[in-house]
Each structure stands twice: as C-alpha cells, then as structure tokens.
Amino acid sequence: MGSMIAQKFREVSGSAPEASSTAEVAEIAEEAYLYGLQQVIFYETRYNYTQAEDSNVYVGVNRYCFVNEGKPITPEFKAVVTPNATTLYATAFLDLQEEPVVMEVPEITDRYFSLQLMDQYGIYFLYAGNQFNGTRARAYLIVPEFWGGKIPAGFATTEVIHAPSRTAFANIRIAMMEGSEEEVRHINALQDQCTITPLSKWIDNGHRGVPGKDQELVPGRYRTFPRMAELVSRQVDRQTAEDFFTYLSLVLNDPGMPLMKDSRKEAEMLSRLAKIGIGPGKDFLWSELDRKMQNSLTEGFINGHKKVKKATQENLVYMNGWMVLNAEGGFDTEYLTRAVMADAGWGGPDSNVSHVGGFLFVDSDGKNLDGKYSYTLSFDMDELPPVTEFWSIPIYDADGYFVANELNRYTISSFMVDRGDLHIKDGKLTIYIQHEKPSDPARVQNWLPAPEGGFRFTARFYGPKIPIVDGSYNMPRPVRVK
Incomplete structure (x- = not known):
C-alpha cells in the first residue's frame, strides 16, 4: 500500500507516504480535519482579504x-x-x-x-x-x-x-x-x-x-489553487475533501505560518499527515490519487466534519435555553476544541475575557421561533444581564440576516435602557417581539420587529461576568402570547 500511495503523490521533499490501509488513511484524514480546520479557514479568509480582487473585502495586506x-x-x-x-x-x-x-x-x-x-x-x-x-x-x-x-x-x-x-x-x-x-x-x-x-x-x-x-494597496503573495476563487470566505460547508486537503497542504508550506514550537503532539500529527502525503516540503495533488485513496480521504473528511458539529453541541453551556459557547482558551494543541471554536465562530475570541454570544432558536416552550406568533421577553430591572461593558440582543431571520422593518430596529441593547428609550413599568422591561406593529404606543416603544417566518437570536455580552459564562444567569426566553 505504501509504495502504491507514493506513486500517487508528487513530493518536493521528504519520505513517501506510508499509510498501511485505506482504513488508516480515513482515520488520519479525520484527525487532519480536526487539526487543520482553524488554519484552513484562516488561509481562505486571508485570500479573500488580500488576493481575491473581486471580493467585497479585498484591501491587500496591512490595511483595514x-x-x-x-x-x-x-x-x-x-x-x-x-x-x-x-x-x-x-x-x-x-x-x-x-x-x-x-x-x-x-x-x-x-x-x-x-x-x-x-x-x-x-x-x-x-x-x-x-x-x-x-x-x-x-x-x-x-x-x-x-x-x-x-x-x-x-x-x-x-x-x-x-x-x-x-x-x-x-x-x-x-x-x-x-x-x-x-x-x-x-x-x-x-x-x-x-x-x-x-x-x-x-x-x-x-x-x-x-x-x-x-498607502498603496499591496496584494498578498500566497500560494493558491484554482477553486479558491469559487469558495466563499469561511463557508466551510461548501468545501470538498479535495478543497480541504489542498488548503491544508498550502498551510503547512506557508513560510508565514510556522509550526508550534516544542510541541511533541504537533510533531506526532505531522508524522501522521506525512503518511497521506501532506506536510512541509510536500506538494499535494488530488488529481494524481487513485479512486480508493480519494474515497478514503473523503470518508475521513466527512467523519471529521460530523465530529466537529457534534462536539460543538456538546461544548455549549445552556443558560436557561440560551446556548453559550464554552470558550476557556488554552486549546493550543487540543485539536477538537480548536476546530469547534473555528466552526462555531471563526475569528471570535479564544476565551471569554472579551465577550460571548448567546444563541437562541426556540421559545420558552421549546418550540421554534416564528414570526406568525407574538412573543414577550421580560427582564427584572435589577436582574439585567451581568456585564461590565454592554449587552445587545439582535434578531435575525432563519438564515442569520437582518430583516427590513419600519423602525429600522434590529436589536434591543443596554444602550437603549441607559438612554431611557424603552418603557419600564413596575420595575420590569418587557420587549414585544412580533411581525405586526403593536397598536399600543408604549408597546411600539419596546417593539423588536420580527421577520414573517422563522427567526433566531444571537445575543452579545461584552465584559461578561461569571454567571453569563457558567450559565447560572437566568436569561429570560421569549414567551409566546396565547
């Protein structure tokens, strides 16, 4: 098997791949997905910023x-x-x-x-x-x-x-x-x-x-492959196994991305990757692999993707139904945790020292949020989200985008509370979440317009205190109006 695989790779340097079976190839490919997802998204996103001239974020290097x-x-x-x-x-x-x-x-x-x-x-x-x-x-x-x-x-x-x-x-x-x-x-x-x-x-x-x-726009000078222009930044669900492993090969041969120093675990991972022809000094060519090799790599790629999605769910802290990612930092060579962080929100903080997000898709009865219903979200004024900076609760359609409304309002925030923009009664702040405009002016003041169909929330808590991080804060959930 080792000699057959060796014939299917064109190597710049290093020893030939030595995976002993298709099962081992699939196993290594799964490990590779966990190991490399964060770096692959980094490489792809950097391409869009610094090399993809048609991208709406193209600015070159060292420019905002x-x-x-x-x-x-x-x-x-x-x-x-x-x-x-x-x-x-x-x-x-x-x-x-x-x-x-x-x-x-x-x-x-x-x-x-x-x-x-x-x-x-x-x-x-x-x-x-x-x-x-x-x-x-x-x-x-x-x-x-x-x-x-x-x-x-x-x-x-x-x-x-x-x-x-x-x-x-x-x-x-x-x-x-x-x-x-x-x-x-x-x-x-x-x-x-x-x-x-x-x-x-x-x-x-x-x-x-x-x-x-x-300043003059200076484009990035990083290695590319043809399909990079077709892939949308950070949309990892669109990648194929061929895309991912080609990206990973580029990552490991990028002089600006050195390997972790003094890491035995990293060295062991590189040794494993070398068995499938990926690593420093190796040129990975999917087109030169036979069908069995491609199928095994694809199997491992799919298994890795599923494992990350499953681990993301298991890595959540539940705050009265709101889902907060358990980001404790220090995941240097904890590859699964690193992949979860990349998949859940690439570019977000690696620990909760800055801010955290809280995701919600269902109401207080566990039913999917839907704009054909009306909801209330109520806070006691002495039990607002515990933060040192500010909080906000944006509303999105089912795909995660803002939806036009007559108030041009897409969030409720602590800034609105501080300015006195919202109606407070009997020590309670009640937000009215519905598609149709309320008839009561006081409710319009606290109206968060909902899309017609399904919707969701991703709350932000800047400077979160411990009850936000560990899930002990009793964050209210929307209650459907009967």
Whole structure:
C-alpha cells in the first residue's frame, strides 16, 4: 500500500507516504480535519482579504477593511451571518514577513473599543482597549519571530508585541450606541486614526502612522489553487475533501505560518499527515490519487466534519435555553476544541475575557421561533444581564440576516435602557417581539420587529461576568402570547 500511495503523490521533499490501509488513511484524514480546520479557514479568509480582487473585502495586506464601508449593518448586508448591530468593525490581515508593523489607535474615552490580534491557530496574542488596558492613544509594534532589527527607543516594553507567526488577523470593534448619522461620522473619524504601517514607513513618516487611504494597496503573495476563487470566505460547508486537503497542504508550506514550537503532539500529527502525503516540503495533488485513496480521504473528511458539529453541541453551556459557547482558551494543541471554536465562530475570541454570544432558536416552550406568533421577553430591572461593558440582543431571520422593518430596529441593547428609550413599568422591561406593529404606543416603544417566518437570536455580552459564562444567569426566553 505504501509504495502504491507514493506513486500517487508528487513530493518536493521528504519520505513517501506510508499509510498501511485505506482504513488508516480515513482515520488520519479525520484527525487532519480536526487539526487543520482553524488554519484552513484562516488561509481562505486571508485570500479573500488580500488576493481575491473581486471580493467585497479585498484591501491587500496591512490595511483595514471597514466592514460595510464603516456604516451600520442593514438588511442589505449579506457578507457575514448574524452581524452585530451595536459595533462598527475594522478587520485586517497582517503580513510580517519583511518587517514589523506599527498599529496605532487613538484615544477613545466615550465608548467601548478593542483591538485584538489572532494567529493562524485561533489564539489571540493581543487584547487591548478600554476593557483591558485603558483609553489613551497607543502605538503597538508587532514584531515577527526571528526579526533581528532595532526597536525604536520610543516604544514601551508593554507596547512591543512579539507575534508567534509572521501573519495575523486583526479586529477592531468600536461600540455604536445609537446609530445616528452624527455618531457614525464620529466613529468613522476614530477608525480613520487606526492605522497599520510597516515600521520603515512609520519611521520615514516622522514616527507616525500612515492612513490606509494614503498607502498603496499591496496584494498578498500566497500560494493558491484554482477553486479558491469559487469558495466563499469561511463557508466551510461548501468545501470538498479535495478543497480541504489542498488548503491544508498550502498551510503547512506557508513560510508565514510556522509550526508550534516544542510541541511533541504537533510533531506526532505531522508524522501522521506525512503518511497521506501532506506536510512541509510536500506538494499535494488530488488529481494524481487513485479512486480508493480519494474515497478514503473523503470518508475521513466527512467523519471529521460530523465530529466537529457534534462536539460543538456538546461544548455549549445552556443558560436557561440560551446556548453559550464554552470558550476557556488554552486549546493550543487540543485539536477538537480548536476546530469547534473555528466552526462555531471563526475569528471570535479564544476565551471569554472579551465577550460571548448567546444563541437562541426556540421559545420558552421549546418550540421554534416564528414570526406568525407574538412573543414577550421580560427582564427584572435589577436582574439585567451581568456585564461590565454592554449587552445587545439582535434578531435575525432563519438564515442569520437582518430583516427590513419600519423602525429600522434590529436589536434591543443596554444602550437603549441607559438612554431611557424603552418603557419600564413596575420595575420590569418587557420587549414585544412580533411581525405586526403593536397598536399600543408604549408597546411600539419596546417593539423588536420580527421577520414573517422563522427567526433566531444571537445575543452579545461584552465584559461578561461569571454567571453569563457558567450559565447560572437566568436569561429570560421569549414567551409566546396565547
């Protein structure tokens, strides 16, 4: 079997694959799915940002993409599912292969903001912002491994961030409390002051960042394969086994994505992958495999996909029916946990220190939410969600998108409570969730318009306290009006 498989792979270097049977190939392929899902989604998403010129997020490397062009998310926006209605985003992919970059953020004192950096394994190596280290303006020097240059004297040691690899995903969130045109302009002005500048250009510019609009677009120079242009970013359900293992081969041969250091488990995984012809120095070609080999890889791919979906359900904390992902961090080589985090919400925080999401698809009787019915969601004012920052409860159609309504309202949030926008009676906040506009003006004030058909929620809790994380908070569920 080993010699037969060897003939089906064209290898750049290394020993021939040595899987002893089709059953072993399927077993290794399943392990490979768990091991590589996070990195594969990273690679695919980076392609869309930095190389796919037809993509609506194409900005090249080291430049922010302002989600929805820096405007509030509306029903017309379909780029991602379950978007947030209370933050404006800026995201980017860093390329540190030639030199460090300087990331600047302005002073932001009037609202929540965060800057977070994630490596290809889904591990965050920087959490910054008012929730973590204050509100003053900062410049962070992001230094790749093995860089031997001189760090400018003006940087504090706490602002020199040593990246574990030579590529990273950056995400800036700035809270939007009311969504007025004036507020959006204010947030956009803050976003314009968030810059990513190669160190040499930062020095040449007088130790100041260069706005993205003033920088030349630099496309990524990463290996690709033809079908990448057909695959939608982060839609892993559309991938075939051929797509996945071709991606994984590219990941393991990307010079900007080094392997985990001093990890015996990683070394053992690479040894297993080598048996199916995937690994550093190997060129994987699906078309040169025989049908038995392709079928075995496909079997393992499908089994891995199913295993991740099952584990995702088992990894949830139930908060009175709301489902919260159990994100404790520290999953470095816990491959199944890493895959679950990627599948459930790629790019989300690797632990609950920043924020968590709560998913809900059913009412208090366990029946699917449907816009042909009316519901109430009631909070005691002294038992609102326990957070240090803010919470919001957006509503989506069954596919995870906002639906147009006459109020242009897609969420209920703590900001609305704080402003006094919602009607409070007898110490209770009651939200009316229904498709038709209520006839009572007080109910219109608290109306969260529902789609006509099925719908769902993905609540956000920024700065969650322990009762949110461990599920002990008694989060109310919608009650169907009889």
